[in-house]
Amino acid sequence: MTEPIPAELARRIKLVILDVDGVLTDGAVHLGQTQSGEVVELKRFDITDGLGVKLLMKAGIHVAIVSGRESAATALRARELGITDCYQDASARKLPLVETLMQRKGATWSEVAYLADDLADLPVLERVGLPAAVANAVAEVRACAVWTTNRQGGHGAVREFAEGLLRARGEWDRLVKEYRDARGS
């Protein structure tokens, strides 16, 4: 990331929404079956993203997941990350999900950041105060974003976004110090 996230946008953010496929994952699904006919579906999540989510929460920012596909893997990862707002809609209609979430959290559009990769994200991305794209986002999404990660989804893009947002708010160094001190005594 050459350019930092604009500080005035970053400081307003109360709610960070993460897409799943291509953002929290590398956009792949590992699909198959056992001999006896049990379907198995695995997704690749990045461990370093976890600390990014944790530090966003420490900064008092609410973190939510909105996916355009239904998958048990997503629910499992959300639970591990401590993300209670995890919405999945098989027809990729994300706008109503986000509007409901915003109402419940009392957040306005300018207070929302969204990290996205594909066409289904555009209706939400166009409305939020801080639209962001992962390195692997399609051209239409990158064109709509004010900030793009250097890292690919599932390979640390969420961690990079969290760090970028918290740095723009001037909170990164303090949060890292606190995290480190809590583990160094």
Place this chain on the structure above:
Amino acid sequence: MTEPIPAELARRIKLVILDVDGVLTDGAVHLGQTQSGEVVELKRFDITDGLGVKLLMKAGIHVAIVSGRESAATALRARELGITDCYQDASARKLPLVETLMQRKGATWSEVAYLADDLADLPVLERVGLPAAVANAVAEVRACAVWTTNRQGGHGAVREFAEGLLRARGEWDRLVKEYRDARGS
């Protein structure tokens, strides 16, 4: 891809046939067993390919899968994509499968596009109106194709091909707008 797909070829297409291993997947199979002896086989599919298939269908193009290997993973992914014509032959004899499919769909060779990667695809590839190769295709397949994706199989090659085909037909922008509008209201 620098060169677009020739418009006159693209406009004729009624049937798009996708190979599986190396095209819808990255050409790998994740194979193993559980402790109690259950065989497990997983394949890596790319989520963004899904929207490519969906938009081809929206354009009235029939999409089919023809694989030279039998795998439950392929059938599962076909079902998720809404592809009902999914043929698998363990001896990689694809030509008779494709001819049966064409008869049922009333399509002639010039109305068929085929996206392929390996030697087993050549007999079909040589006959179709729009032979296409993925970036990871072997030299013989690339030599036979009129168009080659920049993306690897299992990493968005099908999405790229779908976009290239629909752009060549002058339908991409309209289809994206419709998809987006349906999710933005």
Place this chain on the structure above:
Amino acid sequence: MTEPIPAELARRIKLVILDVDGVLTDGAVHLGQTQSGEVVELKRFDITDGLGVKLLMKAGIHVAIVSGRESAATALRARELGITDCYQDASARKLPLVETLMQRKGATWSEVAYLADDLADLPVLERVGLPAAVANAVAEVRACAVWTTNRQGGHGAVREFAEGLLRARGEWDRLVKEYRDARGS
């Protein structure tokens, strides 16, 4: 591959021995457990390698697998490839396995090719007529090999080696033509 395999070495080969981890796979093992405690172990095999093995067999060359680790995944992949000589030894003592195999097949050292990646392969590699290394082999193995693939293990290295060997013997074009003709009628 800039340099072809020397024709006089290639023409003598009756037996091709493939290492598994790092050669037929990318050197990774995907390991874990289900909730109820079932251990699962998966390995990544490359589908295009399969046709390489098939064409070696069509040329009358015997293909065997010798692994320095025990894994159900290896046995499963061997079965799928039609390789009946699949030996695994947990302590990575490959030399006695190879000597037994050679006796049974009536092959001398100059008639054996071995594709390898790591230190455990050296005692065999130093003795065979055609020692070959994958792109990801350690320095000691590459130093011992007369030929090195451009492709990584688990990403088509076996296919590339099979093609290189059959080309050096002047058999590749005929075998591809036969394979293709059998699927094009």
Place this chain on the structure above:
Amino acid sequence: MTEPIPAELARRIKLVILDVDGVLTDGAVHLGQTQSGEVVELKRFDITDGLGVKLLMKAGIHVAIVSGRESAATALRARELGITDCYQDASARKLPLVETLMQRKGATWSEVAYLADDLADLPVLERVGLPAAVANAVAEVRACAVWTTNRQGGHGAVREFAEGLLRARGEWDRLVKEYRDARGS
């Protein structure tokens, strides 16, 4: 790595501690569920790392694993590597784990090497005699390390570190010769 590990640091090492996610693995977790609701979690380990660990042990160095996340995959891999000291703490408080381990092994800080990738490793990394980082480590960790691998975690970083350490101690060539001789007779 251009620069070798300083010999005077390397010769003092009695205890090598390996982080798991991003060091013994590529930092990913493959997560999902079977149809009947069984959670599955897989991690990617690198086979060549195994020989690195084995040769460290042959050199009389104690090897331990300390992870900031709980996973059955880690315990399974530790068992396969013959590593009996495998500690996992879900809150990533590694310092007390390492201090307990050092006491049991009678090791002082200058006798410990630690290979790490992320912020949770800093409290330990700052104290050990030989702090090392994998290529994919975050900036804070790389800044704290005296040596950084060229290879990524889960792609041979542990093997590279083991070789680097044993070379710096002047023990690599002898250990490789012994390993090779034991397999070549």
